Amino acid sequence: MKPAGIAAIVFVGLLAFGLGAWWAVTSSQPDLEMAGSGYVLPEPRDLPAFELVDGQGVAFSQTDFQGHWSVLYFGFTYCPDVCPAALAVMAQVKQQLDGDEDLDDRYYLVSVDPARDTPVRLTEYVTYFDPEFLGLTGEFDQLDRLTRAAGAVYKVPDAPEDDNYLVAHSSTLTLIDPAGRVHAIFTSPFDPNVIADKLGALMRNWKAD
């Protein structure tokens, strides 16, 4: 490569670095700083249309996320290790925010294992962690619409030999704002105190467009 080409790349690199630094400085308001616990989307992301079922077996669509805050964990109830730990964190976060009566915040386990996690089973499971926790699940094509928008990924075995199969999944908490848009994503390892602080700040400082 000619020196001029290398110089151009270096220049572009420096420019990108400078822009990044400028963005970091100008956008680092204290309430949006996630300190390694996740990130706030620069522009909240609309949810696509989907049709799931809630823990009562009632249809649940993207518009049902509107009018309140929602925190979503994607997992499955046959998960013995990661999911119970994450739901315990989510319960601690909820308890810390329960004192603030101005916040309307709801918490969901979205099961990506609909074959085993029926609405009844889901409700039985989530309410063990908090009596107000909610369950959601549905057909894979509908789940995919939500997981893609929410930054979650999962993989269920195509043809499991028996009922003891395992599901691979990301372990994140997705925050959906009262306009029904993906607002922030918290990544593991989860610290309930940090998440409760950030969540509380995001919710209190939010203004509808």
Add this chain to the structure above:
Amino acid sequence: MRSLLPLLLLALSAPALADITITDAWARATPPGARTAAVYFTVVNDGEAPDALVGAATEASDLAELHTHVHADGMMQMKQVPAIDVPAGGEAVLKPHGDHLMLVGLHGALAPGESLELTLSFEHHAQVTVSVPIRDARKP
């Protein structure tokens, strides 16, 4: 006869080969209707030869599988493994989000305050049976 007693005690207390002890064992109490559970513990090997945990059994479930977590494509995937190495003079730690024992086909809920009996098999050392307390892990 009396002079043999110390020797006899020594023979009884000295394990055959590797020196394996299990510490910090606990099982996660299960939500209602759960079919799976996780058990955690530390295998300490004070011997001079390496060993490996190769199996487990309990009457609390149909199966007790050794599992590890693999991080790939942004996902956490549990994978069954045939063995978990326990180095000489070292330890293997089974803990949340890491290697763990997965109980599959639970026969009943694991209730906090109760315990389950677990028999662990090793490549070299004789089987070890431990009583595993069940803990409610919902609170930090």
